[in-house]
Amino acid sequence: MTAAAQRYHESLDEPAYSYLETRMPADLDPAAQLDAVRTFLLGVVRDPIPGHEDYVGRLSIPYITPSGVVALRFRCMAHDKCEGHPKYLDLPGQEARLYNVQALRDAGDRIYVTSGEIDAFSATLVGFPAVGVSGDQKWQAHWSRNLEDFEEVTPICDGDESGRRFGDMVRSKVEHARPVHMPAGYDTNKILVSEGVDAFKALIN
Numbered sequence: 001m002t003a004a005a006q007r008y009h010e011s012l013d014e015p016a017y018s019y020l021e022t023r024m025p026a027d028l029d030p031a032a033q034l035d036a037v038r039t040f041l042l043g044v045v046r047d048p049i050p051g052h053e054d055y056v057g058r059l060s061i062p063y064i065t066p067s068g069v070v071a072l073r074f075r076c077m078a079h080d081k082c083e084g085h086p087k088y089l090d091l092p093g094q095e096a097r098l099y100n101v102q103a104l105r106d107a108g109d110r111i112y113v114t115s116g117e118i119d120a121f122s123a124t125l126v127g128f129p130a131v132g133v134s135g136d137q138k139w140q141a142h143w144s145r146n147l148e149d150f151e152e153v154t155p156i157c158d159g160d161e162s163g164r165r166f167g168d169m170v171r172s173k174v175e176h177a178r179p180v181h182m183p184a185g186y187d188t189n190k191i192l193v194s195e196g197v198d199a200f201k202a203l204i205n
Contacts, residue, residue: 001062002069004052008043008060016044016059019077023118025126025192036125040064040100045074055089061117063097071097073117073134088134098143099132100124110152112204113177115166119188123156126197128204130156130188133166144173153177156204158187180204 020042024033043060045052055074063071074089098104099117103124112130114120120132131146133139147153155170157163159182167179182191182203191200 001072004049005041005043005060005062005064005069005072007047007049008045009038009041011044011046012037012042013044013046016077019059023122023189023193025122026194026196027126027192032125036121040121041069044077058089061099063099063101065101071095075118090134096134096138096140098146099134101131101146103129103131104146107150109150110154111147111150113147113153113155113170114188115158115163116187119156122189122192123200126192126200128200133170139169139173147174147177151176154204155179156188157181159184163187 017037020037021033024036028036041062041064043062045055045058045060048056057077058074059077061073061075062069063073071094072091076085076087100120103111103120106124107129112120112123112128114123114130114132116134117132120130123130133143153170153174153176155167155177157167157179163181167181171177171179180203182188186194188200191203
């Protein structure tokens with residue numbers, strides 16, 4: 001799977017970079033943006049490996065661990081403008097995993113939890129180490145153990161009903177979790193893109 005992720009990363013082209021630029025926190029300069037794309041091995045499916053034909057044109061989001069890439073998810077880059085298909089696709093039979101597990105090592109006493117990879121990616125880039133959960137119905141029991149040793153566990157919740165459900169879910173799984181909620185209509189990435197780090201920091205603190 002690492003080879004597939006690397007292949008898609010090397011396929012990044014101008015349309016994919018342009019999309020990623022729209023999802024980068026406002027405070028990141030171009031060099032930091034490029035470094036982030038490399039670190040997280042983001043890619044685009046242009047020349048799919050056999051079995052990945054359904055993902056052509058989608059952003060490739062690898063789940064990276066110390067042993068390599070263990071999962072891939074594929075995001076439609078035009079989802080806000082098109083209909084009739086899911087925003088995200090998973091590989092068949094792929095089990096749910098935490099995204100950005102490196103944050104578990106890099107965080108100090110406080111870890112953040114987001115609903116989705118792009119939000120976790122965005123928060124981590126600006127100094128708030130975050131793991132991402134791909135949906136509030138996919139929580140795995142061992143994830144609670146991954147988080148229980150942190151003094152503070154902060155779910156960052158989207159400003160909608162789904163976000164409220166996500167915060168309630170994490171709080172039910174991690175006893176000392178204390179959710180924070182974005183304003184109505186916003187999520188972590190949207191705040192960081194449109195308002196910047198200071199506004200985001202004010203919200204989560």
